[in-house]
Amino acid sequence: MPETSKDPNRLQKGRERRREIVAMAADLFAADGYRHASVRELAKRVGLSQAGVLHHFSAKEELLVEVLELRDASVAEHLSSAPASDVRSRSREVARHAEEHPGLTSLYIALSAEAITPDHPAHAHFVEHYRQAQVTTRPQRDATPGSDAGISDEMIATLGTAVMDGLLLQRRYRDDLDVVAAVDAFWGLVSAARAPSQPPAVTAGSDSGANPT
Numbered sequence: 001m002p003e004t005s006k007d008p009n010r011l012q013k014g015r016e017r018r019r020e021i022v023a024m025a026a027d028l029f030a031a032d033g034y035r036h037a038s039v040r041e042l043a044k045r046v047g048l049s050q051a052g053v054l055h056h057f058s059a060k061e062e063l064l065v066e067v068l069e070l071r072d073a074s075v076a077e078h079l080s081s082a083p084a085s086d087v088r089s090r091s092r093e094v095a096r097h098a099e100e101h102p103g104l105t106s107l108y109i110a111l112s113a114e115a116i117t118p119d120h121p122a123h124a125h126f127v128e129h130y131r132q133a134q135v136t137t138r139p140q141r142d143a144t145p146g147s148d149a150g151i152s153d154e155m156i157a158t159l160g161t162a163v164m165d166g167l168l169l170q171r172r173y174r175d176d177l178d179v180v181a182a183v184d185a186f187w188g189l190v191s192a193a194r195a196p197s198q199p200p201a202v203t204a205g206s207d208s209g210a211n212p213t
Helices: 008-032 039-046 050-056 060-080 087-100 102-114 123-136 153-171 179-194
Strands: none
Touching: 008 039, 008 050, 008 060, 008 102, 039 050, 060 087, 060 102, 087 102, 087 153, 087 179, 102 123, 102 153, 123 153, 153 179
C-alpha cells in the first residue's frame, strides 16, 4: 500500500516498519508455510494489530510478494559483489549465500515446495524463477572439437538447478554437508565430461610406422 503522508519522518518510519514486517513475515512463512501463517500471528510478533499490518500491506498476498523479492534481492546483491563470471563460479556463490543466510534458504525451500499447485499465490513467481534459472545455469559452450559429451546445454542447466535445490534441501537434514563443495564438485564433473577426448598414449618402444610381422 503506498504511503500517503508527505512528512519525511513519517515516511521513513513507515518504510522501516514495512521492512520489519517483511523480515518477520519471512521468518513466519519459513517456519509455518504461507497458507498456515496468519496475519494475526504476524501482527503479534511485530507488536501491531491486524489492522496495523494491513495499513502497510493491503493483503497477505502482497506480503508474500515482498518476502520473495527480499530473498531474490539478497541473492542478487551477493552475486553483484562476488567476482563470479562463469556458471560454475556463480553457482558456487549462490551456494555460499545459502550457507550464510539459512533463514532465507529455509524460506525458499518451504515456499517452492508449497507453491507447486497453480492456485498458490507464489506459483507464478517460481515458474518464472525456474525459467530464469534455465538461462543463468546454462553453461558456456566449448567449441573445442570433441568437447561435447552428448549432453545438451539445456539438460546441464536443468541438472545444475536440480542439484542446487536438492543440496539445499539435504542441508536442512545434514549438518555435515558442505553445499559449496558439493556444487563445485558437480560442475567439476560437468567440465570433465565435456573435456576434449585425448588420443591414446603411445607406449614406450612402440613404433606406429613399423611393418607388421
